[in-house]
Amino acid sequence: xxxxxxxxxxxxxxxxxxxxxxxxxxxxxxxxxxxxxxxxxxxxxxxxxxxxxxxxxxxxxxxxxxxxxxxxxxxxxxxxxxxxxxxxxxxxxxxxxxxxxxxxxxxxxxxxxxxxxxxxxxxxxxxxxxxxxxxxxxxxxxxxxxxxxxxxxxxxxxxxxxxxxxxxxxxxxxxxxxxxxxxxx
Numbered sequence: 001x002x003x004x005x006x007x008x009x010x011x012x013x014x015x016x017x018x019x020x021x022x023x024x025x026x027x028x029x030x031x032x033x034x035x036x037x038x039x040x041x042x043x044x045x046x047x048x049x050x051x052x053x054x055x056x057x058x059x060x061x062x063x064x065x066x067x068x069x070x071x072x073x074x075x076x077x078x079x080x081x082x083x084x085x086x087x088x089x090x091x092x093x094x095x096x097x098x099x100x101x102x103x104x105x106x107x108x109x110x111x112x113x114x115x116x117x118x119x120x121x122x123x124x125x126x127x128x129x130x131x132x133x134x135x136x137x138x139x140x141x142x143x144x145x146x147x148x149x150x151x152x153x154x155x156x157x158x159x160x161x162x163x164x165x166x167x168x169x170x171x172x173x174x175x176x177x178x179x180x181x182x183x184x185x
Contacts, residue, residue, distance in 0.1 A: 010061035013097060017068060024076035028064055030153045036060035038144035042184045051136045059105040060141045064150075066090025066106060075150045082125050084110065108133040109142045111169035112176040118169060143180040 011029070018025035039060045043051045066089035069079040081089060090106035111118075113132030120128060133142045146162045149155065157165070159181055166173045 008058055008099070010058050013062065014065060017065060017093070021068060021076060021078075024068060027075050027150050027153065028067060029061075031148050031150045032061045032064055034148040034153075034156070035063065035141065035144045038147060039140050042140050042144065046184065049136050049140075051140055055101065056137050056140060059102045059137060060144065062090070062094060062099070062102050063087075063106050063109050063141055063145060064090065066093055067150075069093075084124055085126065086110075087131065088126060104135075105133075105138050105141050107131050108138050109145050111166060112142060112146070112173040112180070114169070115172065118172075121170075139180065140184065143177070143184055146177065 014025065014029060014032075018028060036057050039056045040053060043049070043053045043056050064086065066086040067075070067077050067083070069089045070077045070081045070083045070086045071079055072083045077083070087107045087110045091103040094100070094103035094106055108131050110131065113130075114124070114126065115130055115132060116128050118124070119126050119131075133139045146165065147157045149157065163174055163177060166177055
């Protein structure tokens with residue numbers, strides 16, 4: 001795992017996997033930086049949550065590291081796997097790099113987390129297990145991620161747009177986001 005002054009360097013790790021695709025690297029780093037900035041702001045405004053700020057910053061920068069393995073040409077991803085698998089694929093990659101806690105963030109940030117019921121109901125190409133964010137850090141990053149798109153990098157979604165975008169994941173995901181909106185606002 002790349003280190004800078006004995007601290008894990010998320011950008012160096014991104015560069016390891018994105019060196020040959022500058023357009024996708026730009027999309028990933030821009031999106032992830034926006035997510036990290038919002039997530040760290042939440043941590044700073046809510047010390048009562050006890051979230052680890054350094055970890056939130058690192059994990060937010062790495063939460064989408066698996067996108068290059070997916071097939072999403074609209075955002076310069078030319079891999080073979082369905083885009084819905086990017087969290088699971090990123091989790092595997094981060095575990096390989098010795099970052100199991102960061103891997104959990106990657107695996108648990110899709111929608112507001114994917115339950116076994118959602119995976120079955122929507123027949124998603126994922127293992128039938130619970131991918132819901134559990135730790136406060138996982139929840140904060142998942143929440144912040146919903147406000148930023150990889151297709152419109154300069155825009156922050158409104159809360160209403162976020163809730164609308166979560167409709168495909170069902171009422172449970174919308175309800176979870178509404179609770180987070182109250183908790184993290």
